[in-house]
Amino acid sequence: MSSSTPSNPSQQHIMGVYNRAPLAFEKGRGARLFSTDGDVYLDCVAGIATDGLGHAHPVLVEALKTQGEKLWHVSNIYRIPEQEELADKLCANSFADVVFFTNSGTEAIECALKTARKYHTANGQPERIEIFGFDGSFHGRSYAAVNASGNPSYVEGFGPRLPGYTQLTFGDIEAIKAAVANPTTAAVIIEPVQGEGGARAMTEAQLNELRQLTREAGVLLIYDEVQCGMGRTGKLFAYEWASDAAPDIMCIAKALGGGFPVGACLATAEAAKGMTVGVHGSTFGGNPLAMAVGKAAFDTINTPEILDNVKQVAGYFTQQLNGLKDRFPDVIVDIRGKGFLIGIKLIPNNREFMVLARDEKLLVAGGGDNCVRLLPPLNLTVEEASEAIAKLEKACEAARAKVAA
Numbered sequence: 001m002s003s004s005t006p007s008n009p010s011q012q013h014i015m016g017v018y019n020r021a022p023l024a025f026e027k028g029r030g031a032r033l034f035s036t037d038g039d040v041y042l043d044c045v046a047g048i049a050t051d052g053l054g055h056a057h058p059v060l061v062e063a064l065k066t067q068g069e070k071l072w073h074v075s076n077i078y079r080i081p082e083q084e085e086l087a088d089k090l091c092a093n094s095f096a097d098v099v100f101f102t103n104s105g106t107e108a109i110e111c112a113l114k115t116a117r118k119y120h121t122a123n124g125q126p127e128r129i130e131i132f133g134f135d136g137s138f139h140g141r142s143y144a145a146v147n148a149s150g151n152p153s154y155v156e157g158f159g160p161r162l163p164g165y166t167q168l169t170f171g172d173i174e175a176i177k178a179a180v181a182n183p184t185t186a187a188v189i190i191e192p193v194q195g196e197g198g199a200r201a202m203t204e205a206q207l208n209e210l211r212q213l214t215r216e217a218g219v220l221l222i223y224d225e226v227q228c229g230m231g232r233t234g235k236l237f238a239y240e241w242a243s244d245a246a247p248d249i250m251c252i253a254k255a256l257g258g259g260f261p262v263g264a265c266l267a268t269a270e271a272a273k274g275m276t277v278g279v280h281g282s283t284f285g286g287n288p289l290a291m292a293v294g295k296a297a298f299d300t301i302n303t304p305e306i307l308d309n310v311k312q313v314a315g316y317f318t319q320q321l322n323g324l325k326d327r328f329p330d331v332i333v334d335i336r337g338k339g340f341l342i343g344i345k346l347i348p349n350n351r352e353f354m355v356l357a358r359d360e361k362l363l364v365a366g367g368g369d370n371c372v373r374l375l376p377p378l379n380l381t382v383e384e385a386s387e388a389i390a391k392l393e394k395a396c397e398a399a400r401a402k403v404a405a
């Protein structure tokens, strides 16, 4: 042990699993972050799509303060009225009948995978254990979640892979057909819009077809909407863009708590039929404090004001970003994603481009396939979007100058 005074903290006692930017913040307001060095940044990361309403949204602050003075935590051995209310809201606005609350996206995924296998056991088909995911997908960091994810580096060195997890090629419908025809298949898990993989969106037709194939085969369909859900695409849930693609099970988290740790696994009553008393649980999941903030975030996000704003400002972004792509074909090769889950695929290294954006006081997120992602708060104004575009243009100029040098 060594001493470091609070006024001069260091990273030496932080487990080194993150390559952190040399930047810390002391305050946030809306889409602005104020650094400890006194700089002001435009935040198009939003805590990786988590601060859906920006920083210090007054409704969320009020909900946190009010509940904070009443009751934080009891236990799921009691009824929790705030939890029942948020579950009612989620079910009234989705395909789902029941909800299990968690503290993170990963735990929601864990619950979804367990729910799927337990369903088939309850159905008299315990041999159905295979889970099919996709390349480039990200479902979290627990053992089950990394095994379900399509990033081999997340499982390396952690012992044997768990049995029953396979990845298919994103969009390869023939492979999906073969997978669901397999009599030991339990479920297919997919992000309707991939986040970490680089903002790759399934088309509406692909989602409809996936739904039809899984339904016909008696295979459960799990959506991971941890990143693309809660208004990020301009609808409350991304699957709503497709006409007939409602899942059996869905995971949400990130913006669900607007920055407070809350996740949820939603399911139809049928899909959840194996999840009976005692088979699953959580100490913190769904506690009154988390639920009070979650309810406030849900009620604020699930409004035409916010959802229409995402659609409109996303349209502006798409148009402007394609303009940048035309002017900087040596920097930008593709603009993709959906709503406010925007991917900019680059020629120069994406990590280096993030630094150039940061030099312009713009925060953008990294992503697979050499993308940077724009994940702004859902209430970003068109003026702020135009500011982001101006900063991105400068970053493109700097990137071009770097290549020329």
Ligand SMILES: *Cc1c(COP(=O)(O)O)cnc(C)c1O
Pocket (backbone or CB within 6 Å): 103, 104, 105, 106, 107, 109, 138, 139, 140, 141, 191, 195, 196, 224, 225, 226, 227, 228, 253, 254
């Ligand atoms: C962030 C994320 C997760 C994991 O959520 P945590 O809250 O970090 O556990 C899972 N799936 C997707 C699509 C995500 O973006």
